[in-house]
Amino acid sequence: MGDISATASQFVSYYYSTFDKGRNELTPLYRDVSMMTWEGTQLQGAKDIVEKLTSLPFQQVAHKVTTIDVQPSLPGVNAIIIVVTGQLLVDEETKPQQFTQLFQLVEDNGFFIYNDIFRLNYA
Amino acid sequence: MGDISATASQFVSYYYSTFDKGRNELTPLYRDVSMMTWEGTQLQGAKDIVEKLTSLPFQQVAHKVTTIDVQPSLPGVNAIIIVVTGQLLVDEETKPQQFTQLFQLVEDNGFFIYNDIFRLNYA
Numbered sequence: 001m002g003d004i005s006a007t008a009s010q011f012v013s014y015y016y017s018t019f020d021k022g023r024n025e026l027t028p029l030y031r032d033v034s035m036m037t038w039e040g041t042q043l044q045g046a047k048d049i050v051e052k053l054t055s056l057p058f059q060q061v062a063h064k065v066t067t068i069d070v071q072p073s074l075p076g077v078n079a080i081i082i083v084v085t086g087q088l089l090v091d092e093e094t095k096p097q098q099f100t101q102l103f104q105l106v107e108d109n110g111f112f113i114y115n116d117i118f119r120l121n122y123a
Numbered sequence: 124m125g126d127i128s129a130t131a132s133q134f135v136s137y138y139y140s141t142f143d144k145g146r147n148e149l150t151p152l153y154r155d156v157s158m159m160t161w162e163g164t165q166l167q168g169a170k171d172i173v174e175k176l177t178s179l180p181f182q183q184v185a186h187k188v189t190t191i192d193v194q195p196s197l198p199g200v201n202a203i204i205i206v207v208t209g210q211l212l213v214d215e216e217t218k219p220q221q222f223t224q225l226f227q228l229v230e231d232n233g234f235f236i237y238n239d240i241f242r243l244n245y246a
Binding site: 033072106115121 | 149151156158160163185189190194195196197198199200204206208211221223227229237238240242
């Protein structure tokens with residue numbers, strides 16, 4: 001993966017800018033084996049995950065990333081673990097919500113999201 | 124790992140109750156290969172991780188867990204990924220801080236923490 005900090009920054013920047021522009025374009029980042037837990041709801045596979053994301057009841061969304069931490073995952077797997085914290089502003093709301101999101105990215109002709117856990121913290 | 128939700132709950136309960144009673148007793152949960160990123164500071168190995176935790180400048184601490192999410196990690200590794208969110212109250216402070224913590228637990232004669240990422244969200 002080369003420099004995992006650079007990989008993590010690039011991925012996080014790409015993920016949220018794509019999310020904020022057009023959630024349906026996140027599909028190539030997931031595969032059939034991908035898992036997402038969104039506020040406690042478990043989803044599996046690119047199709048179900050992106051359907052969930054596109055069904056969220058807001059029109060406009062902006063993620064502002066506060067922190068990105070990254071570590072290599074276990075030996076023998078070409079994967080990294082990223083934890084993001086940040087703020088989320090939807091539609092005409094003026095008070096941002098805090099969020100935290102975990103990604104385990106696997107390298108395989110580029111990389112894809114294997115594990116994804118998302119939580120809002122109602123600050 | 125059997126029922127990973129039960130494993131995660133038991134681990135989380137044990138981890139924070141041990142942390143709040145006596146941080147130095149967390150050593151058996153980490154090994155030399157364990158990684159921790161604590162508020163952006165990278166640490167490796169049980170000794171350095173627990174030294175960091177025991178050096179944190181508070182006498183009393185109470186973790187209150189709000190959410191626990193768990194997923195199996197990659198195929199071929201006997202590991203689970205846990206994300207915790209919650210509140211942290213230290214010493215005489217009356218306003219809790221929000222925290223989020225990631226653990227990757229590996230099963231190997233019991234289990235140990237391979238990845239650990241901790242962040243406070245200043246709510």
